[in-house]
Amino acid sequence: MSPRGRRPGGEDTRSAIVAAARTEFAQRGYDGTSLRAVAREAGVDPKLVHHYFDGKSELFVEVMAFPANPAVLVERIAAAPRSELGATLARVFLAVWDSPEGRERFAAMFAAAAAHEEHARMVREFVGREVLHRVVDTVRESGAPEREGESLEVRVALGAAQLIGTGLLRYVVKVPAVADASVDELVALLGPSLQHHLVPPTD
Structure with missing residues (x-):
């Protein structure tokens, strides 16, 4: 026995x-x-x-087979100059998912989230707590202005939505214009838009 x-x-x-x-x-x-x-x-x-x-985030990364620990990625974003936050965020995102293994994991993760509510809830809570909240803190610590009537949390979430949408078009739906674009081209196009979400221009 x-x-x-x-x-x-x-x-x-x-x-x-x-x-x-x-x-x-x-x-x-x-x-x-x-x-x-x-x-x-x-x-x-x-x-x-x-x-x-x-910690719990590293264990979750293992369970979900993420290619990298989001906490480490947020540190890279935090190290960027405030004027380059948008471009840095785009480049870090693409660096994680653009390898063949990363593309497969991205597609698998979102397929599972679409098919199973419990999977979607896990990803939603993890991204909210370990990624978006940390990015919000990073933006605030960078001294980016916060204008009355605007929510930094909403702006960061909209930026994340743009990145995730790009990932879906590039790795899941595989729209040729997005799937075949180079990382530099995508960073050049996404960077200014993400920068506007994270650090809106002052009047």
């Missing part, structure tokens, strides 16, 4: 944590999932979850 109790460390333990996290995220969404609950579902000590994954 195999011994009962918590699993020791090892590759099997890591796989068990990922499987448990997939179940927890699907049932409770990103916001409702805790690392302690994942550890309980996997039958491991909570310290082992922290040993393998640096």
Whole structure:
């Protein structure tokens, strides 16, 4: 008989944590999932979850097979000069998804989100908390002006919608004009529009 109790460390333990996290995220969404609950579902000590994954966002990245950790990408955006936020955001987005593997994962992620509400909720909550909120904080810290009657959160979300729409046309629908364009061409076209959303011109 195999011994009962918590699993020791090892590759099997890591796989068990990922499987448990997939179940927890699907049932409770990103916001409702805790690392302690994942550890309980996997039958491991909570310290082992922290040993393998640096926080909930990194665990979610593993579960969803994202090509990169969004927290790292936001750091790259935050390091850009305020005058180049739009172009930097576009280039970082395309750098993540433009590889053959990234294109496949982008298409798979949005196909799953369209077919399953629990999947869509996970992505929605994760993008809202770990990406959009961080970008909003970055824009505010850059000293970008906020005009009365305008919501920075809405502006950032509209910029994200433009990027996601570009991704859908490039990687899923594969509209030739967008799918065949070079990254530099897309950055040149998207950058000014995203810049207007993130850092609107002062009167």
